[in-house]
Amino acid sequence: xxxxxxxxxAQLARALAVTLSARGYDVVTAADGREAINAVIGxxxxxxxxxxxxxxxxxxxxxxALRAWTQVPVLVLSGRTDAGDKIGALDAGADDYVTKxxxxxxxxxxxxxxxxxxxxxDETQPTIQIGDLTVDLAAKQVFPPTGPAIRLTxxxxxxxxxxxxxxxxxxxxxxxxxxxxxxxxxxxxxYLRLYMSQLRRKLEPDPTSPRYFIxxxxxxxxxxxxx
Numbered sequence: 001x002x003x004x005x006x007x008x009x010a011q012l013a014r015a016l017a018v019t020l021s022a023r024g025y026d027v028v029t030a031a032d033g034r035e036a037i038n039a040v041i042g043x044x045x046x047x048x049x050x051x052x053x054x055x056x057x058x059x060x061x062x063x064x065a066l067r068a069w070t071q072v073p074v075l076v077l078s079g080r081t082d083a084g085d086k087i088g089a090l091d092a093g094a095d096d097y098v099t100k101x102x103x104x105x106x107x108x109x110x111x112x113x114x115x116x117x118x119x120x121x122d123e124t125q126p127t128i129q130i131g132d133l134t135v136d137l138a139a140k141q142v143f144p145p146t147g148p149a150i151r152l153t154x155x156x157x158x159x160x161x162x163x164x165x166x167x168x169x170x171x172x173x174x175x176x177x178x179x180x181x182x183x184x185x186x187x188x189x190x191y192l193r194l195y196m197s198q199l200r201r202k203l204e205p206d207p208t209s210p211r212y213f214i215x216x217x218x219x220x221x222x223x224x225x226x227x
Contacts, residue, residue, distance in 0.1 A: 004045035006036035033057025067093035073114035163223035
């Protein structure tokens with residue numbers, strides 16, 4: 001089994017790599033969030049051990065990027081003990097949360113459990129097509145057939161990631177608002193209409209007659225990729 005250790009603590013990463021390698025695991029390391037995302041794309045690990053406080057892209061950002069296109073098991077290893085941090089990581093897509101310092105035997109057991117949950121390798125590529133546009137979900141870039149990349153704001157990206165992660169599924173307005181802006185904004189439908197309008201303007205061939213980002217009147221929105 002291949003394991004990615006994503007942690008900017010070089011000493012801890014080295015110790016983990018030595019221990020896991022001695023137990024027969026194939027180990028890959030990453031020292032920041034961008035390296036972690038690239039390692040998942042290139043190395044196809046079976047389990048990711050992820051620190052939350054990494055440079056460039058923090059752990060939550062890595063989780064959100066990964067969950068847009070892969071279900072690889074992610075075990076968060078963090079010194080943060082606050083319940084809010086744990087809930088945030090699990091809500092962002094982590095499979096497990098282990099607090100530092102940890103018992104190695106317990107960590108190994110959790111790694112084995114995560115490996116068992118992954119029944120088949122995830123070969124999904126972090127790119128999708130929306131008409132003539134190529135969307136690189138890992139790099140957070142949209143490329144038209146010609147010309148420069150199309151720029152999306154962070155909120156537009158988050159909305160796009162949620163919709164494209166559930167093709168064909170109706171996502172309610174409350175679900176989208178809570179995921180993007182938090183529970184206190186569950187009824188602020190004006191925010192959602194504004195950002196959906198902006199997303200359509202940038203990605204739809206004809207924003208006035210959407211083909212990919214469909215409104216379900218009174219309920220929410222649905223991403224409908226071409227078959």
